[in-house]
Amino acid sequence: MQSHTMELPRLIEIGEKNIEDFGKFLYSLNKPKKVSLISGTNVQNVLKSKIEKSLKIKKIQHIWHTSIDNQIKSIDIIQKSVKKDNSDLIVGIGGGRSVDTAKLISYNLSIPFVSLPTAASHDGMASPFVSVKSDKPHSIVASAPLGVFVDIDVIKKAPSKLLASGCGDLIANIIAVKDWQLGHKKKKEYYGRYAADLAMMSAKIVMENSSEFSRKGTDPRVIVEGLISAGVASCIAGSSRPCSGAEHLFSHALDKIAPGIGLHGEKCGIGSIMMAKLQGQDWKKITKTLKDVGAPTTAKQIGIEPDKIIEALIMAQGLRPQRYTILKEKIMTKKTALNLAKSTKVI
Ligand SMILES: NC(=O)C1=CN([C@@H]2O[C@H](COP(=O)(O)OP(=O)(O)OC[C@H]3O[C@@H](n4cnc5c(N)ncnc54)[C@H](OP(=O)(O)O)[C@@H]3O)[C@@H](O)[C@H]2O)C=CC1
Ligand SMILES: O=C(CO)COP(=O)(O)O
Ligand SMILES: [Zn+2]
Known part of the structure; x- marks a missing residue:
């Protein structure tokens, strides 16, 4: 029998209007002092202040990075600046593009990754697979998220x-x-x-x-x-x-x-x-x-x-x-x- 490995998320929280608990959720995973947050501009408009408030409760410092597309070149640029953050955790916040960007960067930099899907648009939110624009038309394997955090109220309000x-x-x-x-x-x-x-x-x-x-x-x-x-x-x-x-x-x-x-x-x-x-x-x-x-x-x-x-x-x-x-x-x-x-x- 050929062996294969199964990597699964460690903690998944699904709630409604629970975004204020996000900092607590991160803290329960690996007590991060600093996190790198990756998302697009639409999602930042909706969630930035709520997320910042929740991180403050647990005294978690943060740095935002903006994902524009899923081109490997754009991801490389974000990766360089995430590397300089020296953070304990990378969080992908958004639809498939931002979550995948964070997932790939986390894998490349060997920093744990948390997924915060803001839309129920794809099945990559809890998987180790990443789809980016590269020579391969299909997904590649990275690492599964350490945690997945969902606020159904956010999902409901998405287009x-x-x-x-x-x-x-x-x-x-x-x-x-x-x-x-x-x-x-x-x-x-x-x-x-x-x-x-x-x-x-x-x-x-x-x-x-x-x-x-x-x-x-x-x-x-x-x-x-x-x-x-x-x-x-x-x-x-x-x-x-x-x-x-x-x-x-x-x-x-x-x-x-x-x-x-x-x-x-x-x-x-x-x-x-x-x-x-x-x-x-x-x-x-x-x-x-x-x-x-x-x-x-x-x-x-x-x-x-x-x-x-x-x-x-x-x-x-x-x-x-x-x-x-x-x-x-x-x-x-x-x-x-x-x-x-x-x-x-x-x-
Ligand atoms: N890893 C995997 O296995 C899989 C990966 N994928 C990948 O995922 C991507 C597609 O994901 P998909 O979610 O369809 O598209 P996007 O991630 O591109 O999101 C589509 C748009 O919805 C916006 N959006 C998301 N959530 C909200 C919200 N709550 N309120 C307002 N706007 C919101 C995004 O804003 P913003 O610009 O701010 O992000 C973006 O403009 C592709 O790159 C695909 O390759 C798809 C399937 C599986
Ligand atoms: O989108 C996916 C599963 O829903 C990933 O599929 P691929 O491996 O074909 O990219
Ligand atoms: Zn798919």
Whole structure:
């Protein structure tokens, strides 16, 4: 048996209007004297003073760093200035970009990392994986956060499309797990049933409750727990396999073809519709669920031209060749890609 390591977060706090306890939370982890805080400008506008107040209670000094994009060059610049902080802890505050920036810098500098997600938009908040713009289109392994701190009130007030995007990232697990099973069957790849079932559970909770979400609004706490649990599933699997299959390859291809257009989870959701059809799964149910939670189901809704969707489907099959997916079995030509996108009403 080939061995792999499982690294999990040590402490996770989920509360509502608990941001004032953030300093206490950090103190309970490693009694930091000084912390480096990494976030974007929108998030700083919303949370800066509240976070500073909570750190003051525990006499924790802090230095802010602003994340603008996830280019490796920009991250290097922040890393240099974080190094000069001589801090005991690095905190990533925001959506996926700021959390990933902090996670990577923490790994490179061997300083513990805490994640404070301000949006339920992706499953990286509790995982050791980092997605940055580099030569690799997919995530790389860094370290899992020492702690994850969530204030549901902050998540509730974030732009609603971020929560819908998180639902898309969870629905993707339905495709990813099926692809993993395919890889196991065809290539004798390691398949972890526990990790696969855990990832599926997060997807199912969205699928089974979406009608209620469409009437009453999506429950942010359920989605946050689902995203944390999906991250833990990846920790257990030792790779992003349970949460990333052909639908993520499609999203990664769009990141290259149409950079900056659409959120990660939105693209994974649309990819899931098309890949579900290729896998022989119920793609119409996926479309309905995405609509219920207010996530886009067409290229037009995220502002991507139909020809870019075709290009992405063709490019996706060549990305991450070591990961076996349905795209290895259903070869995409211009004609088949067009047919797939049209028949699933993505274009
Ligand atoms: N590590 C992993 O496994 C994964 C990583 N990712 C990565 O995550 C990134 C995508 O994350 P995503 O969250 O979709 O996008 P971003 O992190 O880019 O966030 C999108 C926008 O939402 C804003 N925002 C976040 N929270 C709030 C809030 N509470 N109030 C107001 N504005 C808010 C951000 O502001 P601001 O500019 O202030 O940050 C930003 O402008 C990509 O870089 C992707 O590669 C995605 C999935 C998994
Ligand atoms: O986004 C992810 C899981 O949801 C990470 O997937 P990748 O490993 O394909 O980048
Ligand atoms: Zn994802």
